[in-house]
Amino acid sequence: MKKYMNIFVTGFALLGFFSACNDNNFLNVDPSIETPEQALSSPTAATELVNSIYNKFLDWNESSFSWNGVSSITTDDADKGSDPGDTGGDKDLLDALSFSSTSLSFNEVWEANYQGIARANQALKFLPQLDLDATLKTQLIGESKFLRALFYFRLVRMFGGVPLIKSVPNIQNQDDINAANTRATKQEVYDFIMADLAEAATNLPINYGSNDLGRATKGAALTLLAKVNMYQGNWQNVKDLTNQVMSLGYSLTTDYADIWKEIGENNSESIFEIQARGETPNKGVQGYFVSQGARGAGGWGWGFNTPTQNLADAYEPNDARKDATIIFRGETLWDGLLVANTVSNPMYNQKAYVSKTNETFNGNDWESNKNIRVLRYAEVLLMNAEACLKVGGDAATPLNAVRNRAGLGNAPVVDEMAVWKERRVELAFEHDRYFDLVRQGRAGTVLRAHGKNFVDGKNELFPIPQTQIALSGGLLIQNPGY
């Protein structure tokens, strides 16, 4: 028996020899993808965290098709466009205001904006822990808060009160889960946005060096804060904030049409733009250009989100903005392109146009060089004018500045209607019309007159996506009427 024991011992010794290296050393391999610890130890980690928030604005679900559908196609400014058979998923329903909580555009923008908020929350979680220059840290926190506010502002205008996710959630924590399944009130959301913007306005610089052009500035934070106040009817704040912005050195450009060209990117009236790059490697707003390009033979895109005749008719004679905003079938564009008569629709959105010959274009029409103008000085002037009408002050000067730049004379009457009309033609296709109409309290009147079935007490808000209600186990409460 002893002999056998020896043999077994020898055998096991052999086995041991061949697996001599320690089990745990053998099993503990470092992953080849960056872990948070490794990523955060990089000196550029802080900036990269914040850059990734900006990156979200380039995504298809954040800034392109669904966002156009919800903020433009729903309005009297735009039709679905494209061919009759191509619904773009639900764009026909958006156009007719016959959408429901299962229309996928709503879910897409919901998802996109919360993805953006999650990136901002990640940055705001890690930035305070990182060892970096204090000025830079303050600025990066400011940028993150500005961007988070912008995402929430989009959500609150579309849906009203939404779940308020203020920090990176822990999915094991029931409080965090409850927060995601409960709609905060509209006021709570606005308060959160305003707090973020107030801090951003304090933290952010007025401008940047040439390498950082395009980052959120103090002016951007103040302008957005003014706009947020406008949506709540805090007109004195609107006036004060726009006055502050007007002291920061912005000015209207001379030619409205140039704003929408590559040469007009980040110009003197630009306050905040989504920066896009049309050179290899491309980093543009996904599908923004191609989804709105002319459709059909001789076209260059899918032909969605087309101007209505109603919009074309809204421009006064000689308003330079009409031709700068609308591509007409058969016209020759500024770059010499003849828009073929075979394209599917009579009009297209020129603010989304990229010249393939006179601007940076490398053939990638999915991610083009088109910057999306989010906040412009012209809007600051119009907000200022509207606030002055409400709380007193010189409304005519800012209003007329906008009109004069467009080649029009002073407004014959300076009243609310004049400002609202000016907002429409100045800001067409800049994702404001629907929310503007609701804010002004006349969405029903205007849209029904345009032939849309706007239901008062219901269509002021869009439906909470059914998918989200289902995910919450029915805890998220639907908006009235849906």
Next chain:
Amino acid sequence: MHLTLINTNKYLHMKTKIIYFLFLCTVLTYAQDRNITGTVTYTDGSPIPSVNVLLKNNTKGTITDFDGHYSIIAKENDILVFSYLGLKTKEIAVKLSDIIDVILEEDSESLTEVVVIGYGSTPKRDLTGSITSIKSADLLKQPALTPTQSLQGKATGVQIISSGAPGSSPIVIIRGTGTVQAGRNPIYVVDGIITERIDNINSDDIISMDILKDASSLAIFGSRGANGVIMVTTKSGKEGKMKIDISSYYGVKNVLSKVNMADALSFVNFSNLAFGTNRFSTNQQYNTDWFDAITRTGTVVNHNISISGGNEKTAAFFSANFYEEKGILLDDDFRRVNLRNKVNYSVTPKLNFGHSISLSLNRSTPKPQGVFTTAYKQSPLVPIRYADGVFAGKWGVPFDDLGAQYNNVGNPVSQLNLSNALAKNLSIQGNINADYEIIKDLKFNTSFGIESGYGKSYNFNNSLEAFLAGDPNRTNSDFASTNLNTLTVNKGDSYHWIYDAFLTYEKTFVKNHNFKIVVGTTSEKGQSEFLQGSRNNVPNNANLFSLNNGDAGTDIANSSRSNIQTLRSYFMRINYDYLHKYLLTATVRRDGSSVFANRNNNWGNFPSVGLGWVLSKENFLEDNKFINNLKLRASWGELGNQNIPLNTVTFSTGLDAVFGNGQNLNPGSTITAIIDENVSWEVTNEIDLGIDFTLLNNRLTGEIDYYNRLNRNAILPISLPQAFGASGATLTHAGKVRNKGFEFALNWSEQLNEKFNYHFGGNLTLNDNKLEKITNQFAFEQVGGSIGNGQVTKLLREGQPIGSFYLLEVIGTDEYGKFRYNDVNKDGIIDNQDKKFFGSYQPKAFYGVNFGINYNSWDLNIDGYGNAGSKVYNGKKAQRFGGENIEQSVADNIFSGTNLANQNPAPSNEVPLSSTYFLEKGNFFRINNITLGYTLPKLIDGIQKIRIYALAQNPFIIKSFSGFTPELPGNGDPLGSTGIELDAYPSIKSFIFGINVNF
């Protein structure tokens, strides 16, 4: 000098067959003795290798080769003794003929067919688990690129779903789909070395494939075993004279069943109704059959040669294989060369050493399978090319009467033409192994195997051509970009090594208490890497496809590496039996794996136990004439699946932003996903009960098994509230998946006389798959089966099979010809709440049948395969939303207000909702092969055997489905495209002629 004793090494120096013949002739004239040759086969006609052939009362002898051939020098009236373990020994005297073919019958007293199990082998009679063995002869009946394909219909519990695409490997599902998110494929163990694919082995080189199905057999593979294990034994050189085997075949391939699309006139009629206007004139210039336009008659060519031989110290085997397939899709080609070499040395009587190496090279020009759908959808009014040679697109001739495009479908011929990809792969596998008898009864085995794969591909994207093909009005000058094309070059490589060492102790104690104990360890490590680069404006010539020929400054480069994966395991197995009557197998394996983020989860234990009772050895059955063998088996065990999705929180990079006057790229990265770092192995428990029997003088053999396996912590996607903002799915252990079923196999074989034998048999597997329970609050019902137009077709729900179709039920049409759907919740609105389950792609039953007959020199074999109870979704048909073509049967039965009984809706241009209208039965029965072979009379000395055969592969199918094929492996994901016919490669039928020559 006897032929059988000639040293192989001398043979290896001979370079030509001619020399071999000359040599043979001299040998034959040298002795007065006669050279007796022949073939030794089982009763079913399959050859038996390694049969001892001896001259009675003499020490001279030889053994048969892999094909059962032998050759021995004998005098008239010498008696040849043929013996083989487990078979009845036969003695035959040498008479006038030089050819003596022998059939050996099974010796029921010692059913000693040997089955390869993990880390050893065991006589089948002592098995307590469920293992199906498939021999070489059965594999070769169904020639295929990869040997797994040849298993289809031959083994119970093993479902093989294949695609007709050249170079594709089938999906293998053993005893049902047990997992959703973890790895679903079985592993292969080739001559003891674990690997994940065997498409580098040609079927000619395989002796047997043993499929381990139950937990008792699989537990020795622990966390590698949950999806089953296929043990592959390849040929080795054997002591004896040198053997050369050559086999070749050539075949033509065509689509098995075509879908008849509407012709131009029917299309015009239908479309005008859909548009509500007479948009298209009935006088059309073209009537394009797009399917014909993209397909051709394919071909397949296979050549194989193997050389083997050895002496008492050294034995070697070498094979070379060339396989070329031209698919039915235009220019869809695949070519493969395999080389395999194996050498074994007997260093001392106690020490053996061996090494092997195999190379596999392939080259393919893959084409997008989406063209099958494009061809299905494109209008017959569109020509392939306009008169000026330009590819026509979605515009007609050049436009329809309204000047608009016909539809949004491309030109499939142009797509094929623009698809310019070339892929090349090289894989190398090698191993060294040794065994040493430490003392009597105790053996030490060790092996080290390594496999490396290298792949590269070139993809040329001709942007200018694609632009021009998009619109007939476009000219070169309209193309604004300076980027005319992009060449993308990909390179990838991978390695995986595995080291095994184990001790085997085998001893009979007291008397008839038989013990066998295996104790060992195994370690594995692997990683893969990927490198990609691209540049624009490379000349459009394949010989100039290098990035340096493109524009500098347009470079994009990427590379990535997978995580290194390591596995360290310890295992032990005890086999005990008393009198080979009462059997016990107990196994335990302890696995440590590197793939888990939470290192507390690294280690797991996987035990199993199996019991067997051989009733036929009991006294009351011992001399039973009816029952030759009867065994009851029962086993239980636990298995793991460590092939789980990524569970490490990582920083997503590439989320770059643009800033600055120059619109510079600024890197961005953050955490975008919510990952459960506690994800660990999936654990499957399995019970197996089985009966094996042999009846009626060994003519009828059968096996019946019941299995019940539960994946008790299946990884499922969970849906967190999207307000958390996570992108990508979060995965965690969230459910229990059960597969239970029965397996039946029954085979009859009979030798009627020396010239005539036949066999027939069948097998049937019944499987019931179910997501039995959901165990996580966020395991919200996951949708799947997207058909790419916003419609989904599948849903994961407790109580339903995985991958079940979840659809609206069409209950007829209204007076306008629009579908009426079943309003399940009676709320007056048709929405997702009204969907119901209508079955899944997983069949409730699948079966195989076989029949074979040998008469004199003729052999005939027929194999069939089928399944029942599965559903398939006609995804290509559900795509129409404006101007696409329809099937002729739809065009012929257009809804009219007077014919409400009609099943088809009125023509319309709306995206169809996912409904039962598109769901069809997936059951089918197909003849997999009909083979007729003829073995030529011996014409030339030295050539042992020449067999020629004709084979019809998949010659016909009986199916309910109206599409191209009910075999829809898709991407293999039960919640993905599996079971949906969209962009699927049609089934192929082939007619093959072949020849086998054995020297």
